Amino acid sequence: MKNQDVIARIAEISKANPGNLMARHFNADYFTSLNDADQQQLLKICASGTQNPDSSMGAYAMNPNDYDRFAPQLDPMIRDFHGINADIPIKQEHDWDTSRNICDLGAIDARLKDVSMRVRVARNASTFPLPGAMSKQQRVEFEILASSAFDELIKNPEYGGQYLSITPGSPNEISADEYASRVGAHQMFKDMSADPYLNVAGISGDWPYGRGMYVSKDEDFLVWVGEEDHLRIMAMQSGGNLNAMFARLATGLEILGQLLPPFATSPTYGNVTSCPTNLGAGMRASLHMKLPNLTSGGTDLSQLKQEAKNLGLAVRGAGGEHSDAGSDGLVDISPSARLGVTEMQIMQRLYDGAAALWALEIER
């Protein structure tokens, strides 16, 4: 397609799909002002939303510096998604200090003492292109680099565990059955090659090369390699003590940070991620909660989504993004904001939001 045709196509999408933020904010004047190489790069960034009109963001960065390099196009989209007005400077601060907040879900209701809790941060190495632009060789190279960091974690008695690879021929390669069972256990990521949004962006390219997961011996600290970002570093626990889980992530992240090349950051947007929705803290903290009354027994998420939105929370099905609720009303709730909020604020929002949703649930 010629560039003029792409511009026309994006204009059509913005009319038919007002939720597509790339199309909504596509700046044709800015685009035309760029040289050929920059135009090509920007079209690659916007390809997912151009070929998938129903995208909600519609763009993925290809290189760590894309957000700063193409700010005239990307900044308005980022602000729209994260709810930051044009006249307010974006400021990403960090706070991992758990001593000031007490976030024990059991204090809301004894029935919330054993929910499944997960918190993940997205991180990318500054020394590689982002996953959408990596070659097969770079994917495999990055996995080898990451697994040498995991070797150190495995030697550490606080972590132990193993690295499980799905790269064909890797010394750590696991069987198809084990992969499926780890996906079913909510530990490992799904087959990305089936995802049209990630496909067009190149993020699922060369699947399954360069992909794998570190898991600690207690299975409460995990690291995904080669999903939507180079690394998704997470803690998962069942219980109610959000702070304990958060602290587990903080410590593991600190150790990994010392073993790996510097993570990509932007002076404006904090941690750099493939998807603009994850910029900033790069953190998604979620609970798997059973809310049968608010979901009509798991059959209808629309009302819960509205209530959750008012509380700054997003709702996903129990199998992750784009999945349905469980029949017992099991859903995934997490604070939507990641940029301009600190890590501790995200945890606090999750706690407060869970308390508010639970009050609505038991009142029915």
Ligand code: ADP
């Ligand atoms: P993310 O994009 O934050 O990595 P996804 O929605 O892609 O999250 O989900 C990844 C996996 O994590 C899925 O298997 C999902 O069911 C699981 N998951 C998310 N939150 C929780 C939780 N609180 N407890 C258990 N599993 C969870």
Ligand code: MG
């Ligand atoms: Mg995801």
